[in-house]
Amino acid sequence: MTRLLDQPDILAALPHVGRGLIDAIERARLVGRGGASFPVATKWRAVEQRSHGRAVVVVNGAEGEPQSKKDRLLMTTRPHLVLDGAFIAARVLRARRVILYIGERHSAARDSMLRALGQRSEPERNIVTFAAAPARYVAGAEAAVIHFLNDGVATPVNIPPYPFEGGVEDAPTLVQNVETLALVAILARTGEAPNGALITLVGGVTRPGVLEVESHTTITEAINRSGGLTEAARAVLVGGYFGSWMRPDDAWAMRLDPSVSRLGCGVIGVLPSSRCPVCEVAAIMRYLAAESSAQCGPCFFGLRALADACTRIAGQGSNPEVLQRLQRWSAEVRGRGACKHPDGAVMFFSSAIQVFGDEFASHRPHSRSEQVRLSA
Amino acid sequence: MSNSVLWYTTRGAGAVTLILLTAVVVLGVLSALRVQSESWPRFLTTGLHRNLALMTLVFLALHIVTAVVDPFTNLGWAAAVIPFSSYYRTFWLGLGVISFELLVAIVVTSLVRGMLGHRAWRAIHWLTYAAWPIGVVHGLGTGTDAWSAWMLAITAACVAAVGMAVALRLNAGSTDPLAAARGAFRSDVDRREAR
16 A cells, blocks of 8 residues: 555656556546645646646645644655656646745745755756645635736736646746645555545544544544544534535545545644634634635625625524524525635534534523533 | 416416515525524525525416416517517517526626626626516516506516615625625635745
């Protein structure tokens, strides 16, 4: 069984690769690990067909998801593996440029990647440039990445044109998450891709952090490897802030197989039963509303209205009228933005209403002493 | 189908179109006015505006199709699409055709706004301020019921509603919270200087 974090980070000649690698990627059923779980082979083929030596490869290490740490860990500890993946992509897609797009606050990751780049051959170094990604949630979204690299402003723009048609400087562009590129590098070298994923385990576990799981690993096993639960769990958030809440009994046996389950960016959050779900959901909705780039009215006003209503329930207690509005509004917001930000936020919220329906219906404001305990 | 049914449908659909279109225009102006409350957040106004606009087109299509297929009028399809080509009330009917075609342009560009870009979409959307009055004048000029008391009351109410909304719009300040938030967000993710 090949594992990503078992690979040594060494500088060695790249394997000979060509278009055949795309078929191998397809057979391995690799999906993107940035959050959207898009099939990698489809993306590569679309760029390869249009490249004619002009394509651009963007190494996406923006990692804007607040709870995720896995991309940073990978760039910090396995920079050559990520660069291998990038240069392999450049060869297969006959690209003329590689751009490292790394979160501006991820300084250890950036330093490590740039140090590793300095050790590469001159022809490799010559095609690489570096860009620091603004530390906002939408800055890692494909369309925002391209807007940033073209115009210096990291807001999503309208699609089409798709990146594979006209991305950076209007050339066919591949924007690929760093973990995905590392997986491709291992596949190209060993003929086998790790079939697991890097996940970030957060919340009520004894040792939160990044770990690598296999496709047959269940959430329970992953938690046990991290020292177990700190206390009984109320719910599990699978896939970060664009993911879904699950009841513990549904979540425990779930396999962390990225080609089957929608793991999103790989964040698994355990909500301990001592925390208040309503207040947690309200806080995350406020965050997502504030991360709207305010380009589309339904996203900016819709998410703000949802967050305000959640906050009202959290602060003043449940109210059937507000609850009903919340459900109606969330249906109104979906699909009405130029990017997927409102859809992701609404998906998160709908799962919260399903799993925490009772709490939302019977929530009472917390006393001051309770608030102190909850915020601890 | 008896001819009179078609004829009554034409007239009825015309009146309904006027009412719906007026509601769409008022909602559009109100959304620009940023009218909202706790139970009615602003994004619902635009949603209703869009859905009513699509419904308006349905009634407008009914209005046009029943007029054309009515053997009594014998208008022909050309009269429905080429302004001022109708033998019958050439001028007033021509106004209706122009209003209809402007509305189609406004709706189609809204449906493909993503491909068009905001500025071009907005420029075309401003044509509403031409399409609506031209439609009203078309109704007054050629409407069979135009000068009956009930239709006059409807038309007057529609004109008053749009007039009031536009007056409010003209008096309101130009600070748009969406534009302000967009500007703030953009400046936060703008690194043009640093490059």
